[in-house]
Amino acid sequence: MNINSNTVVSLTYELHTTTPEGQQVFVEKANEDQPLVFLFGVGMMLPKFEEHLLGLKAGDEYSFELSPADGYGELDATAHVDLPVDMFKEAGELPKVGDVIPLQDNNGNQFRAGVTGVSETIVSVDLNHPMAGKNLIFAGKILTVREATADELSHGHAHGVDGHEGH
Template sequence: MVGVDYKLTVDGQIADQSRPGQPLEFIVGTGMLLPKFEEALLGKEIGESVAFTLEPKDGYGEIIAEAVVDLPKDIFMVDGKLAEDILFVGSQVPMSDAQGNRMMGIVREVGDTTVKMDFNHPMAGKTLNFEVDVVSVRDVTPEDLQGGCSCGECGDGCGEGCGDHDGHCNCQA
């Protein structure tokens, strides 16, 4: 189990960072974080710092044109009324495909009859610049293997784990 303080910069802006006193904890080798992120930390000890850059292919991939689709506006009806509270450019909307797979889409454009949705990861196509400080390294405990969250925002047992592979908390705290 490794705990790190980190700062992620994208396009010259801080895109994410750990909170003071709340390091991101993860079990190395479980796929919780990007493989190249973990690789950059291998062999590092408590107190060591590392800065590294991940190109899109080593981060969240390139933007996939086919993942940007026009959907009929009427699928955004809730109780016979258009869900205008979520239909605005930039809104992240949880959706499911025909097979029931959950995914997050970002509204890119709202037209008269269609809504352009982008199902690429929000960091797809981006170069990721990390600054990371290793703050803890310890053996994994049985409790660690039960899942739950280590972000300090959710209490225990949120069920989804903490990260979405880049340190963002997925829990609804």
Template structure:
């Protein structure tokens, strides 16, 4: 059976960025997704479409085919007061490279990365972590099967369900869904959560950090 629309695909891969291993899904913990439902990068899906279990792949995505070019306008300088909890700045969070879930001006959770820490301000980077990067993928298709009606309606892991019904479930790989890096315990969309709680509106009140730890700054 070939990789095609509305089929569940399991695959292994390694992602090399700037000459280093950035992400992987192994034979023991493959990436699984429903093909053709916009869960992965479009160019990634087109590269594996038509392949059968056991077939290997190797391809490169340009920044434009991946997560876009780096946009300097998405570097935003915020006062350290934006990161206060109980009157104290959470200096432990303000480490270059630290990803902090925040709220946009539309109420959506966005991932901000600490870019620079100054005396009184913090420069946050709201570009995708892989923006401007060339993505080099190698891997193999493990299995292909038709998706069930329930999976097509609810998602492979319930991701189409209303948030109160959706268990924040990640794929069996070690790395990223969509090529987006995440740590153990984070959701497939790169949306971090703590103690089983998702960042997108669950487990935190308005104005609180998406970790449930305090302030969540709104991005302009």
């Protein structure tokens, strides 16, 4: 079976980015013991990631690179905000530079932001995605491809490699 809309895909991958000097930097991986499993074609994955996998089948290997525009976007120099320290007092301790903290917008959408500075009154955060501005280099192997179950289609996500994992 080939990867197409409404199929459940399990795969391995290694993700690398590149430094400005062109050297590859390892980011993360999924192996055969803990593969990435997802419902193809429902918007859970980057569109260009799925485009590169379309039509592949179990056993196929893949390797491709996504530009920032096809990944998590270019860096937005204006996507920084200063938050009052009081927002963090309930947690007991202030975040530190380099921490990634959970935030919520006015519509209740949750996201993460990187802490870039901390003073007595302000916590400065970068709202860019951590992978924004980076080329994403993927390489891996398709492990399985199967038709999604009716439950998976109605829920909009995969229920594991075999379709029987609950939530």
